[in-house]
Amino acid sequence: MPGDDAFADLPVTGRLVIPAGALGWRFSRSSGPGGQGVNTADSRVELSVAPLELPGLTDVQRDRLQQRLGARLVDGVLTVAASEHRQQLRNREAARARLAAVLRAALAPPAPTRRRTKPTRGSQERRIQAKKQRSQLKKQRGGWD
Numbered sequence: 001m002p003g004d005d006a007f008a009d010l011p012v013t014g015r016l017v018i019p020a021g022a023l024g025w026r027f028s029r030s031s032g033p034g035g036q037g038v039n040t041a042d043s044r045v046e047l048s049v050a051p052l053e054l055p056g057l058t059d060v061q062r063d064r065l066q067q068r069l070g071a072r073l074v075d076g077v078l079t080v081a082a083s084e085h086r087q088q089l090r091n092r093e094a095a096r097a098r099l100a101a102v103l104r105a106a107l108a109p110p111a112p113t114r115r116r117t118k119p120t121r122g123s124q125e126r127r128i129q130a131k132k133q134r135s136q137l138k139k140q141r142g143g144w145d
Contacts, residue, residue, distance in 0.1 A: 008020055010023060010096055010099065010100055011100070012100050012103045012104055012107070013104060013107060015056065016054070016056060016057070016103075016107070017056075018049060018054060018103075019055070022049055022050070022053075022054060023047060023048070023049055024047070024048035024049065024077075025045065025046070025047060025048075025092075026045070026046040026048070027042035027043075027044065027045055027046075027088060028042055028044045028046070029041070029042055029043070029044060030042075030043045030044035030083040030091075031083070041088065042088065043083065043085070043086060043087060043088045043091055044081065044082070044083040044091065045081065045082045045083070045088060045091040045092050045094075045095045046079055046080070046081045046095070047079065047080050047081075047082075047092075047095040047096065047098075047099050048077050048078065048079040049077070049078055049099065050076050050077050050078070051065050051069060051073075051078050051103060051106075052065060052066060052073075052076055053076070061107055064106065064107060065103075065106050065107065068105075068106040069102070069106050072102075078099070078102070078103075080095055080098045080099045080102060081095065082094035082095040082098060
């Protein structure tokens with residue numbers, strides 16, 4: 001049945017899978033569309049996890065999570081919310097996908113540093129030519145004395 005995996009383990013990367021027991025769920029009433037059911041159905045979903053306490057993380061990954069998610073952690077817990085759908089089940093799936101994306105982005109290795117290169121002769125000439133054209137344009141503006 002679709003949606004049965006809403007409370008299952010959450011795969012983040014090929015090696016990291018968050019166990020279902022480490023995920024904390026909260027449900028509340030959502031604002032927005034929903035008709036008569038918006039006042040009674042708890043369709044808003046908050047999904048919480050303590051990323052620094054996950055099993056299977058290396059020290060480098062823990063440091064990376066602490067550095068990149070430090071501002072989002074409250075007492076060491078990361079929380080994402082989803083309320084864009086009318087059904088709680090779809091919000092659960094959206095929250096799981098959002099949490100996995102946040103953790104995947106935080107765990108990604110840093111981009112390689114850019115190697116400085118010399119500008120080509122053509123690019124230098126084009127830059128100088130553009131400066132000369134701009135200078136000519138500004139010179140033409142004056143002289144209305």
